[in-house]
Amino acid sequence: MDRHQRVEAFVNQVRGRLIVSCQALPHEPLFGAEIMARMAIAAEQGGAAAIRANTPADIRAIRAAVHLPIIGLYKVDLPDYDVYITPRLEDACAVAAAGADLIAIDATARPRPEFDSLAAYIASIHAATGLPVLADISTYDEGIAAEAAGADLVSTTMSGYTPYSALLDGPDIDLVAALSKALTVPLLAEGRYHTPAQVQAALKAGAVSVVVGGAITRPQEITKRFVQAIERLRD
Numbered sequence: 001m002d003r004h005q006r007v008e009a010f011v012n013q014v015r016g017r018l019i020v021s022c023q024a025l026p027h028e029p030l031f032g033a034e035i036m037a038r039m040a041i042a043a044e045q046g047g048a049a050a051i052r053a054n055t056p057a058d059i060r061a062i063r064a065a066v067h068l069p070i071i072g073l074y075k076v077d078l079p080d081y082d083v084y085i086t087p088r089l090e091d092a093c094a095v096a097a098a099g100a101d102l103i104a105i106d107a108t109a110r111p112r113p114e115f116d117s118l119a120a121y122i123a124s125i126h127a128a129t130g131l132p133v134l135a136d137i138s139t140y141d142e143g144i145a146a147e148a149a150g151a152d153l154v155s156t157t158m159s160g161y162t163p164y165s166a167l168l169d170g171p172d173i174d175l176v177a178a179l180s181k182a183l184t185v186p187l188l189a190e191g192r193y194h195t196p197a198q199v200q201a202a203l204k205a206g207a208v209s210v211v212v213g214g215a216i217t218r219p220q221e222i223t224k225r226f227v228q229a230i231e232r233l234r235d
Helices: 003-014 033-046 056-065 089-098 118-129 140-148 173-182 196-204 219-234
Strands: 018-022 050-054 070-073 102-106 133-136 153-155 187-190 209-212
Touching: 003 050, 003 102, 003 153, 018 033, 033 050, 033 056, 050 056, 056 070, 056 089, 070 089, 089 102, 089 118, 102 118, 118 133, 118 140, 133 140, 140 153, 140 173, 173 187, 173 196, 187 196, 196 209
Parallel strands: 018 050, 018 209, 050 070, 070 102, 102 133, 133 153, 153 187, 187 209
Antiparallel strands: none
16 A cells, blocks of 8 residues: 555545544653553544554554554654654654554654755655655644645644644634645644534534544543632632
């Protein structure tokens, strides 16, 4: 199956459905590949159409546990760089080797440690892995630039997580609506989706699918939202 066929198969699988992000960082209580694999099983049983996963270890464990497509990424903190989602070619290759079906990268306008342009980075991933690239962006202009650079899909993942993008309490539905009208590649919605109603709004705005993470797989964040709601009553 070539890259374009992979994109078509993925879109057919997830269109109008939910993608669940199963991630936990080292400081979080659910950190660990085995735990994330079990989280992916729970998501699959609940009806998720695909999984988004971080690190080769987690991807490998999830690949062995579920039969769903996996959007793979590798969060790496590098000195002097703000980009951290699959920032280097070696990270993308590790994600591919672990069994991912697509590779997510930071496609914001910020400097990256390798390659002079986003287009060169995406082309290198295509050449090295043969897999589709999902561009995580934070603004309309970045979404347009990502498609022009050769990204196979675009996601609003980084909206509100760069210093120059809109920081909202909830998801950036306006960005989804604007990009869905402008892009020819598939668009995913992600970032601060906390309720089923917000997911419905993103789909109505033109997203092919919606990625939900913390509202499903991070119990500490879920608990905090309930606690904060109760505390507001006291105020």
